[in-house]
Amino acid sequence: MASEDRTKEILEGLKIAVKDFEEEEAAKWAKTALEEGVDPFMATMEGLAEGMISAGDLYNQKEYFVPELLMCSDALHAGLEVLKPAIEASGRQSEVKGSIVLGVVEGDVHDIGKNLVKIMFEVAGWTVHDLGKDVPLAKFVEEQVRTDSDVVGLSALMTTSMLGMPEVIRKLKEKNPNVRILLGGAPINPEVAEKYGADGYAKTAGTAVDEAIHLLKMLREEEMGKQKG
Amino acid sequence: MNSRERALKMFKHEPVDRIPVFSGYGNITLHGVEKYGWNFSEIHTDAEKMAKVAASTYELFGFECAVVPFDMGVEAEVLGSKVNYYSHRTDVVYPTIEKPAAEKVDDLKIEIPSDLANAGRIPIVREALSKLKERVGKEVVIGSWVLGPYTQTGQIVDLSNLSRAAYKKQALMNEILDKVSSFLIEVIRLYREAGADYITIREMGAGPDILSPAIFQKLIKPHLDRIFSEIDSPNVLHMCGDTNMIIELLGECGADAVSVECKNDVAVTRQKLGADALILGDIDAYSVLVNGTPEQIEQAVKDAIDKGVNALWPGCDIWPTVPKENMEALMRAAREYGKLS
Numbered sequence: 336m337a338s339e340d341r342t343k344e345i346l347e348g349l350k351i352a353v354k355d356f357e358e359e360e361a362a363k364w365a366k367t368a369l370e371e372g373v374d375p376f377m378a379t380m381e382g383l384a385e386g387m388i389s390a391g392d393l394y395n396q397k398e399y400f401v402p403e404l405l406m407c408s409d410a411l412h413a414g415l416e417v418l419k420p421a422i423e424a425s426g427r428q429s430e431v432k433g434s435i436v437l438g439v440v441e442g443d444v445h446d447i448g449k450n451l452v453k454i455m456f457e458v459a460g461w462t463v464h465d466l467g468k469d470v471p472l473a474k475f476v477e478e479q480v481r482t483d484s485d486v487v488g489l490s491a492l493m494t495t496s497m498l499g500m501p502e503v504i505r506k507l508k509e510k511n512p513n514v515r516i517l518l519g520g521a522p523i524n525p526e527v528a529e530k531y532g533a534d535g536y537a538k539t540a541g542t543a544v545d546e547a548i549h550l551l552k553m554l555r556e557e558e559m560g561k562q563k564g
Numbered sequence: 565m566n567s568r569e570r571a572l573k574m575f576k577h578e579p580v581d582r583i584p585v586f587s588g589y590g591n592i593t594l595h596g597v598e599k600y601g602w603n604f605s606e607i608h609t610d611a612e613k614m615a616k617v618a619a620s621t622y623e624l625f626g627f628e629c630a631v632v633p634f635d636m637g638v639e640a641e642v643l644g645s646k647v648n649y650y651s652h653r654t655d656v657v658y659p660t661i662e663k664p665a666a667e668k669v670d671d672l673k674i675e676i677p678s679d680l681a682n683a684g685r686i687p688i689v690r691e692a693l694s695k696l697k698e699r700v701g702k703e704v705v706i707g708s709w710v711l712g713p714y715t716q717t718g719q720i721v722d723l724s725n726l727s728r729a730a731y732k733k734q735a736l737m738n739e740i741l742d743k744v745s746s747f748l749i750e751v752i753r754l755y756r757e758a759g760a761d762y763i764t765i766r767e768m769g770a771g772p773d774i775l776s777p778a779i780f781q782k783l784i785k786p787h788l789d790r791i792f793s794e795i796d797s798p799n800v801l802h803m804c805g806d807t808n809m810i811i812e813l814l815g816e817c818g819a820d821a822v823s824v825e826c827k828n829d830v831a832v833t834r835q836k837l838g839a840d841a842l843i844l845g846d847i848d849a850y851s852v853l854v855n856g857t858p859e860q861i862e863q864a865v866k867d868a869i870d871k872g873v874n875a876l877w878p879g880c881d882i883w884p885t886v887p888k889e890n891m892e893a894l895m896r897a898a899r900e901y902g903k904l905s
Contacts, residue, residue: 397772397809399776400772400774400775400776400779401727401773401774401775402727402728402730402731402775402776402779403731403776405724405727405728406728406731406732409728441650441653441657442650442653442657442658442660443660444660444661444662445723446723446724447723447724447727450724469648469660469662499655
């Protein structure tokens, strides 16, 4: 087992690797974590995820932009690839595990935001059902019913593909009043999200990414709260 | 002074009787499409339908231009991307890129067809421009547009791959942007020849919501500079999102006018670009024009004029479901509050 100081050092290494978008470093620190007996779930949540949250802060300060965030998520992914099998083997499960259906609505093919949201939920230990892009609206309802998912995330970067959203939200809530709905995309604002009956929104390609990080932060806090409680 | 003269004079910095209200990109309405009983997906591939629908916003509401095309796939299709027209849908869905010409920028081969005037839908757009010239060209300005070189490249290659390359592979990106710019200059020349009075270049993919100002300045701007130095006036550079962070750079690209959307504080835009710059904007094309009340539209018009725009432009394509009374409110407010001394 790594000492407390060494564990801190390893978590910091993972965090910095993600923040500085160093894919190889992230994988290397992840291997070190496993070799030295750091809990892989902790390495993910307090190392990799922390790094992505720092990247989100830099995005808000306009020091990072979409390419930087994408590269951070590449490093995050590289670390996660190493840690994931160990998390699964340990039988240790996320306490707030859930399941999400994600997709970009028909009429839109921009999926950067959706892909980043996907990786955030994966980091947090959720099961992600990714429908891809240009997805007919009926498919979201079908997939939610099939998988009994807690959350459905719909993304549309263009105004031109947003208009079918109210219908799908209505159908989803009709089938399952408890399902939470996230909307993302440039034309979405709080009024539109509220009008459409959504539970959360992200307003631009960039803030979709930011929102994804924000979600991760919430999931992470919820997780740590549960573990302490 | 008719609408056409008003817009052309504005572009030349000459006095006008009132503020012009027009656009550099999509402004068709379902009222125009339904008048002819056509399906929305039909109007992108037929010159006659394209022209008639493009003219309808002027013919129905007095909106002071006619602009084609309506979708962002025309040039991408010529460069090898596959376009989905959604002909199975009866509602409003614009064509999108079903499959880009390449997944990775490393695999991108950009070839300009030898007979560009007859490649893909370029002849359809050209014919539509000629028809518009004939139909309404004495009354309003006829416009056309292309995407800027970076945004256009995003239509022919996977966008995530492009975003990473903008950071990691700048030499390769520079070569690609150079080729795409040469292609766009040719396309613009063909559109002008067919009857377009002005051209808008929409580089919304390279704004500070997406790329760092440093990358914009180093990698993108030189290509925009080149395009504007090689095409005819009048021309407009449009970028949506909050662009005040790079607005001085946009002002230096050599375009006759800069078009911005409501995410900018236009008063700041005006302050940064100075009194002589032509600034077009910044009516919210969805939240206000489509979802707002006529009173909110009136207020948006007043605000835009107070903040110093030279012409009222929607910040993006007008969404076709715009209510009739909102289009009427826009035009009424422009006439009422837009009188210039």
